[in-house]
Amino acid sequence: MRVDIWSDIVCPWCYIGRRRFERALAGFEHRDQIEVVHHSFQLDPSFPAGQTELTVDMLAGKYGMSVDEAAAMEARMEATAAGEGLEYHMAGLRIGNTTDAHRVVHLAHERGLQDAMVEALFKAHFTAQRSVFTHESLVEIATEVGLAADEVRAVLASDAYADDVAEDAATASRLGANGVPFFVIDMRYGVSGAQPTELFTQALTEAWQSADLTRS
Structure with a gap:
């Protein structure tokens, strides 16, 4: 059975949702028969490439609040992440266009x-506050994972996988996803948001049982 996940690298709820889903999957009886495929989604695809902005300023402008109120929101997010075993450092965090990061994910x-x-x-952005926006930093992160530096540089120097990133967004739109994280289990069960682990467990179980009935 397959699980498709739409997320953005700079989405704090996406990393939290990932952890909660992983916990559900780890306790799922048929976990070795589950294929997980990640898909691109951009919170702000219009953000100018090559530019960044303090996340706190973006939040203040987006929600019409003061910078202090936005900083308090970030602090609450750090606490929520810590409850999932994640280390977030939101103060001073910057946001930018994630097209290139998503292209590297496709590679x-x-x-x-x-x-x-x-x-x-996710870890580079939220925990280490390393840039996920410049080609140099993306090459460094990708090589740490095991990708070849020259291949990553070649991808970033071209428009490779740009169509895949756009198609992922179009598919999410067709499925009715206007926010992330968004999970689709067996192309039949949709789970929107960073839901509790128990809900992911229930969705996996119901989808497996339904697919099992179909197979039989």
Whole structure:
């Protein structure tokens, strides 16, 4: 059975949702028969490439709040992440266009390293506050995962996988996903948001039982 996951590298709820889903999958009886495929989604695809902005300023502008209120929101997010065993450092965090990061994830998929690449990018952004926006930093992170530096540089110097990133977004739209994380189990069961682990467990179980009935 297959699980498709749409997320953005700079989405704090996406990393939390990933951890909760992973916990559910680890306790699922048929986990060795589950294929997980990651898909691109951009919170703000119009963000100018090559530019970054403090996340706290983006939040303040987006939600019409003061910078102090946005900082308090970030602090609450850090606490939520800590409850899932994740270390977030939101103060001073910057946001930018993630097209290139998603293109590298597609390359990693072809090399059998997609899940590791997604994890490395989340950790780089939220825990280490390493840039996931420049070509140089993306090459460094990708090589740490096991991708060849020259191949990553070649991808980033071209428009390789740009169509795949766009198609992922179009598919999410067709499925009715207007936010992330978004999970589709067996192309029949949709789970929107960073739901509790118990809900993912229930969704996996119901999807497996339904697929088992179909197979029989």
